[in-house]
Amino acid sequence: MYDCGKIAIIGGGSWATAIAKIVVQHTHQLGWYMRREDRIDDFRRLGHNPAYLIGVHFDVNELSFSTDINKIVDTYDTLVFVTPSPYLKNHLKKLKTRIKDKFIITAIKGIVPDENLVCSEYFHQVYDVPYSNLACLGGPSHAEEVALERLSYLTVGCSDNEKAQAFADILTSDYIKTKTSSDVVGIEYASVLKNVYAIAAGICSGLKYGDNFQSVLMSNSIQEMSRFLRTVHPIDRNVDDSVYLGDLLVTGYSNFSRNRVFGTMIGKGYSVKSAQIEMEMIAEGFFGTKCMKEINRHCHVNMPILDAIYNILYERISPQVEIKLLTDSFR
Ligand SMILES: NC(=O)C1=CN([C@@H]2O[C@H](COP(=O)(O)OP(=O)(O)OC[C@H]3O[C@@H](n4cnc5c(N)ncnc54)[C@H](OP(=O)(O)O)[C@@H]3O)[C@@H](O)[C@H]2O)C=CC1
Numbered sequence: 001m002y003d004c005g006k007i008a009i010i011g012g013g014s015w016a017t018a019i020a021k022i023v024v025q026h027t028h029q030l031g032w033y034m035r036r037e038d039r040i041d042d043f044r045r046l047g048h049n050p051a052y053l054i055g056v057h058f059d060v061n062e063l064s065f066s067t068d069i070n071k072i073v074d075t076y077d078t079l080v081f082v083t084p085s086p087y088l089k090n091h092l093k094k095l096k097t098r099i100k101d102k103f104i105i106t107a108i109k110g111i112v113p114d115e116n117l118v119c120s121e122y123f124h125q126v127y128d129v130p131y132s133n134l135a136c137l138g139g140p141s142h143a144e145e146v147a148l149e150r151l152s153y154l155t156v157g158c159s160d161n162e163k164a165q166a167f168a169d170i171l172t173s174d175y176i177k178t179k180t181s182s183d184v185v186g187i188e189y190a191s192v193l194k195n196v197y198a199i200a201a202g203i204c205s206g207l208k209y210g211d212n213f214q215s216v217l218m219s220n221s222i223q224e225m226s227r228f229l230r231t232v233h234p235i236d237r238n239v240d241d242s243v244y245l246g247d248l249l250v251t252g253y254s255n256f257s258r259n260r261v262f263g264t265m266i267g268k269g270y271s272v273k274s275a276q277i278e279m280e281m282i283a284e285g286f287f288g289t290k291c292m293k294e295i296n297r298h299c300h301v302n303m304p305i306l307d308a309i310y311n312i313l314y315e316r317i318s319p320q321v322e323i324k325l326l327t328d329s330f331r
């Protein structure tokens, strides 16, 4: 059986904090890279993350914090990346030490900007990490609900099933059930696309479309996701699985979803800038929309929902106009 060794979290937001809670429960020792020294000082003093999921308390003796990514990468065997995608490259630029021998798990639901690569592919192409050392963490899992220990199902994707299972075993608890999968790239793309569709759901809600329409939007969203996945990564998969459809539904419907909240503001007439300022937290789908639109320029998949959200967010076309056009194309 594969041994994940010493585990570290890279990132200091809400999902990083929720994953840290799950992992440290099992390992009782965790490395943690955060960018801000003041946040680490406050965390040590208070016993909880001062800015995210403040209700989750930790035994700080079990946590080894550092603002030095090189120190963390040198010391730990398994690295769980949970920084929002727009900042990943900047964190990695500081690396002076090799990471190709580490077991890298990305819990990021975004695309690496400019490169337009899913995170596992970025680690493979730029840092020479072999596919067998690359995993992703997906599934319907709002950090806030994990913090409350509400039953959640996570999927660990890795081409090496022993490694996926080893990390899944570390996550498994009374309130976390786990599955493994070999569809790393498919899960990563699905995790990005569901954010775009949750923004669409929010926009429609802001425009006062009702539940009847939302369900048609979700049905069309899973069809669009499925078409894209079949084209870019044609393997045998069941998009009804919770890591695809489940994550789409939770993000499209839950009030915890930042992407949906962001979309709702856009539907109500906020500008992108003012919605982002109001949000305070990251809505990955904003960045994901642009990256997916650029990726799809080469893939030529029929993606009317992605196109509509791109036009609203980046071409400043009125949400009313775009969503009306979309409704006419739905079945
Ligand atoms: N939240 C959730 O329920 C889930 C999130 N995810 C994914 O996890 C990833 C992280 O999201 P999440 O934890 O929710 O993020 P949050 O919105 O909770 O936190 C944002 C994080 O980004 C950091 N940050 C903000 N501005 C900058 C900057 N300019 N440069 C570098 N870092 C910055 C913040 O650091 P600081 O505090 O120092 O400002 C903080 O660590 C995303 O890809 C998301 O899709 C996946 C599943 C569930």
Ligand SMILES: O=C(CO)COP(=O)(O)O
Residues within 6 Å of the ligand: 109, 139, 140, 141, 142, 143, 195, 198, 247, 250, 251, 256, 257, 258, 259, 260, 282, 283, 284
């Ligand atoms: O990925 C998530 C739930 O699985 C979190 O979605 P939001 O980023 O929209 O909150």
